[in-house]
Amino acid sequence: MLRVSHLRKAYGALVAVDDVSFTVDRGKLVGLLGPNGAGKTTTLSMIAGLVTADTGSVDIDGKALSGETDPAKRRFGLVPQDLALYDELSARDNLRFFGALYDLAGRELDDAIGRALETVSLADRAKDKVKTFSGGMKRRLNLAIGLLHDPDILLLDEPTVGVDPQSRNAIFDNLEQLKAQGKALLYTTHYMEEVERLADRIVVIDHGRVIADNTLDGLTQSAGVPTLEAVFLSLTGKSLRD
Amino acid sequence: MALIPIRAMVKKDLQVFFADRRAVIMAFAMPIAIASFFGFIFRGDSQGNQRSRLEMLIVDQDSSAISQAIISSVIADQNLAATIVDADTARSRVLRGASPVAVVISRGFGDSAKAALVGSSGRPQLRILYDPSRSIERAMVNGVMTPHVMQAVARAVFGDGPQLQRPYDVHEEALTARVEAAYNGYAHSFAGMGIQFLLFAAINLGIELLTERQRGLWTRLRSAPISRVTLLSGKLSSATVIGSLVLFVSFAFAIIVFHVSVAGSLAGFLGVGIACALMAAGYGLLVASLGKTPNAARGASIFATLIMVMLGGAWVPTFVFPEWLQKITVVVPTRWAVDGFDAMTWRGLGIESAVMPIVVLLGFALLFTAVAAWRFRWEEA
Numbered sequence: 001m002l003r004v005s006h007l008r009k010a011y012g013a014l015v016a017v018d019d020v021s022f023t024v025d026r027g028k029l030v031g032l033l034g035p036n037g038a039g040k041t042t043t044l045s046m047i048a049g050l051v052t053a054d055t056g057s058v059d060i061d062g063k064a065l066s067g068e069t070d071p072a073k074r075r076f077g078l079v080p081q082d083l084a085l086y087d088e089l090s091a092r093d094n095l096r097f098f099g100a101l102y103d104l105a106g107r108e109l110d111d112a113i114g115r116a117l118e119t120v121s122l123a124d125r126a127k128d129k130v131k132t133f134s135g136g137m138k139r140r141l142n143l144a145i146g147l148l149h150d151p152d153i154l155l156l157d158e159p160t161v162g163v164d165p166q167s168r169n170a171i172f173d174n175l176e177q178l179k180a181q182g183k184a185l186l187y188t189t190h191y192m193e194e195v196e197r198l199a200d201r202i203v204v205i206d207h208g209r210v211i212a213d214n215t216l217d218g219l220t221q222s223a224g225v226p227t228l229e230a231v232f233l234s235l236t237g238k239s240l241r242d
Numbered sequence: 243m244a245l246i247p248i249r250a251m252v253k254k255d256l257q258v259f260f261a262d263r264r265a266v267i268m269a270f271a272m273p274i275a276i277a278s279f280f281g282f283i284f285r286g287d288s289q290g291n292q293r294s295r296l297e298m299l300i301v302d303q304d305s306s307a308i309s310q311a312i313i314s315s316v317i318a319d320q321n322l323a324a325t326i327v328d329a330d331t332a333r334s335r336v337l338r339g340a341s342p343v344a345v346v347i348s349r350g351f352g353d354s355a356k357a358a359l360v361g362s363s364g365r366p367q368l369r370i371l372y373d374p375s376r377s378i379e380r381a382m383v384n385g386v387m388t389p390h391v392m393q394a395v396a397r398a399v400f401g402d403g404p405q406l407q408r409p410y411d412v413h414e415e416a417l418t419a420r421v422e423a424a425y426n427g428y429a430h431s432f433a434g435m436g437i438q439f440l441l442f443a444a445i446n447l448g449i450e451l452l453t454e455r456q457r458g459l460w461t462r463l464r465s466a467p468i469s470r471v472t473l474l475s476g477k478l479s480s481a482t483v484i485g486s487l488v489l490f491v492s493f494a495f496a497i498i499v500f501h502v503s504v505a506g507s508l509a510g511f512l513g514v515g516i517a518c519a520l521m522a523a524g525y526g527l528l529v530a531s532l533g534k535t536p537n538a539a540r541g542a543s544i545f546a547t548l549i550m551v552m553l554g555g556a557w558v559p560t561f562v563f564p565e566w567l568q569k570i571t572v573v574v575p576t577r578w579a580v581d582g583f584d585a586m587t588w589r590g591l592g593i594e595s596a597v598m599p600i601v602v603l604l605g606f607a608l609l610f611t612a613v614a615a616w617r618f619r620w621e622e623a
Contacts, residue, residue: 048465051621073467082458086254088261093254100250101466145462 001026001184002153007046007056009039016042018208020056024153029175029185031199033192035236039208040188041081044157047186048078060153074102077151081158083138084145087131091122091141094130095148102149116144119174136167143171153184160194172198192229202228206236244472251476252483255447259484269443269484273492277435280557281428281500295323298383299332299344308352311394312387316345322386333371342376343383345369355395425588428500433583434556436492437518437576440485441547444522445540447481448529452536464620474527474615481523482516489515506586510596514582517603521575524610531614555580575606 002024009017017039024030034040045051047058049068057064060072086094095113104112117123120140130138143159156175160168175185175198189195195202195216202219204212212219212235216228223231259265300316302309316324327335332344346369354366368387372380454460463473493515496502504511533539551557553567554576560568571577582599585591 045461048461050461050464068464069467069469071467073465076465078462078465080458080461082461084458084462086258086459088258089254093257097250097254098462098466101247101463101468103244103246105246 001061002047002186003059003062004043004047005057005059007043007058008054009042009046009051010054015208017046017053020205020208020210022203022210022213024184024186026152026184027179027182028200029179029187029198031195031202032186032188032205033190033195033202033232034188034205038205038236040205041157042208043205044078044155044186044188048076048155049073074149075152077146077149077154079143079146079154079156079159081161083142085130085138085141088129090127090129091117091133091144092126094141095145098145099148104149112148112150116148119147119177120144121170134164134167136163136170139163139167140170140174143174147178151183153186154178156185156187158189159187160189160191168194192227192232196228204232204235211235244468247466247468247472248476248479251473252480255450255477255480256483258450259447265443265446268446269439269488270491273432273435273439273488274495277428277432277492277496278500280431280435281426281496284427284431284558296321296379296382296386297323297342298325298379299327299335299341300324301327301329301332301344301346303329303349304347304351306352308355308394308398309347311397312347312390315390315394316387319386319390336371336373339373339375342373342379344371345383345387346371352395352398355391356399359395359399426500426502428496429502429587430559430580430584432492432496432500432502433580433587434551434554436489436583437522437554437579438547438551438556439492440488440519440522441525441551441576442544443484443488444481444526445529445543445547446526447477447484447523448526448533448543449536449540451477451527451530452533452539456536470615470618470620474611474618477527477530478520478523478611481526482519485519485522486516489519502587504587505590507591507593507596508586510591510593510600511583511586513593513600514579514586514596514603517600517607518575518579518582520607521579521603521610524607524614527614527618528610531616531618550574550576553577575603578602578606 004023005021007017007020008015020039020043022030032040032043042051046053046056049065049070059065060075063072065072086097089097092113095116096109099109099112113126114123117126120143122137122140122144125133125137130141133141139159139162143156146154146156160171163171172194175187178185187195187198199216201213201215203210204219212231214222219228219231220226223234225231225234259269298316300313302313313324313326316322317326325341327344329346332341332346335341336344348367348369351366351368354363357363358365368391370380370383372383451460454463493502497504529539529543533543553571553574554560555563555571556576560571560577560580563571578599582596582603585595585599589595
């Protein structure tokens with residue numbers, strides 16, 4: 001469904017992403033792993049159209065994305081790492097605003113809001129201001145906004161940072177449901193156990209380049225180590241990153 | 243253009259604006275409070291107000307018939323508020339700034355003035371002590387004293403025969419375009435403060451945009467399939483709506499409480515207001531595009547705004563500026579806004595007098611928005 005081909009992005013002499021290619025199929029979750037500064041967020045930003053790639057392309061079902069108003073962007077749902085929410089507004093008003101950016105209005109918008117809130121178990125807090133929410137609730141609302149316009153492809157940038165185990169588990173359940181619905185999910189995280197539980201395939205990036213692309217079993221077997229964390233350290237080294 | 247996203251952005255910005263109690267107070271209560279104060283101070287000679295009287299002290303060291311006559315004449319003058327004091331009190335009060343000016347009639351002044359009038363001796367001095375920060379009052383007292391002194395000395399020399407008198411009467415007429423339109427100082431002060439706080443509200447919106455970027459909200463906005471034009475239009479629209487609210491609520495208060503009237507063209511008044519709000523909205527976008535962080539943008543833009551409103555005549559009318567400065571201030575948008583509002587309110591002029599301010603303000607709105615769009619950091623690193 002999603003094909004990323006030879007993406008490259010440089011900021012002056014610094015090459016942030018260099019010839020990155022991978023695919024994400026319908027009903028599958030691909031974990032995008034890498035140390036800090038490896039190029040994960042830049043890759044995600046290029047896919048979402050936030051950053052223009054120097055070279056390379058992003059295709060959905062064989063059709064390349066072109067421009068910021070390409071209707072195909074509707075097929076993406078972005079869940080950014082930051083809690084991109086208006087604290088002063090209620091959960092419903094946040095959803096109403098972001099839904100309108102995708103031209104949702106009236107009954108269609110109301111139904112979409114209802115579904116999204118049900119999915120993340122926040123229907124009973126719809127009218128409460130976001131500033132009264134816990135960190136976990138905010139994370140779930142962050143996810144709900146990404147799901148609101150029923151995208152085919154979900155781009156999730158560290159969606160469980162700073163949440164308690166209960167909320168994290170609830171988010172995992174949501175992601176499993178989305179996979180079952182046939183959505184394609186691209187998921188960046190530093191938590192190896194999340195990828196072990198959720199990912200159908202794992203792409204490891206370091207210094208802007210793809211250094212591994214395989215299933216969990218494939219990675220552990222080829223590296224000859226028992227865990228994903230051991231694979232990760234063997235691929236990226238143990239030196240500290242900024 | 244995508245109307246649903248633009249409408250949603252305006253609604254959201256209004257919700258966020260009204261959720262911030264401090265911003266609301268800043269936008270509505272502050273201009274009303276400050277404009278009321280300035281309006282009271284500079285309320286001028288409007289209907290129902292007492293004519294302002296020039297305050298002065300007078301010291302009689304001569305105690306002659308002539309000095310007594312001068313003092314009686316000065317006290318009877320409706321334009322003056324004279325208080326008789328001794329020399330030490332006069333000096334002390336002027337020195338402390340408690341009184342702007344004091345006239346001292348020195349010992350022997352009457353006799354010397356009589357002799358000087360018929361040319362038999364040199365002229366005595368009438369001493370004027372003044373606060374150097376109040377030179378206007380000094381010049382006024384200097385002029386005002388002349389007829390009082392001339393009459394008193396002439397009567398002493400020539401007796402009750404024909405007296406030296408001013409050979410004309412003065413007819414004063416305050417000029418506004420409509421006979422029924424009286425000057426109301428509140429009209430000017432509410433225009434000035436309305437514009438100032440409209441710009442402050444625009445700065446807040448610009449800073450809000452920078453904060454949205456910091457909080458990752460901009461990432462989410464940019465990931466939606468909407469164009470840069472739609473995004474900027476949404477921000478421009480919400481800033482214009484909020485700016486218009488700030489201006490017109492402020493004026494509504496002035497109309498209800500201080501009887502300010504739109505004596506000129508109502509359409510011109512609304513046109514100047516909306517053009518002014520658009521200009522401020524463009525200014526807000528400019529702040530967002532040039533500012534790197536919210537705090538840095540706030541400091542620089544508040545400074546720039548204060549300079550603009552000061553030069554635009556929002557605090558004090560531009561006619562008190564030196565001539566060269568008056569000429570320069572036409573490059574400041576606030577000058578056109580203030581002049582436009584003055585023309586449509588107390589001057590009572592027709593819509594033709596609003597055209598130029600509206601055109602210039604729209605020109606500034608276009609300029610600010612174009613530079614903002616050009617300099618705006620669209621991409622997320």
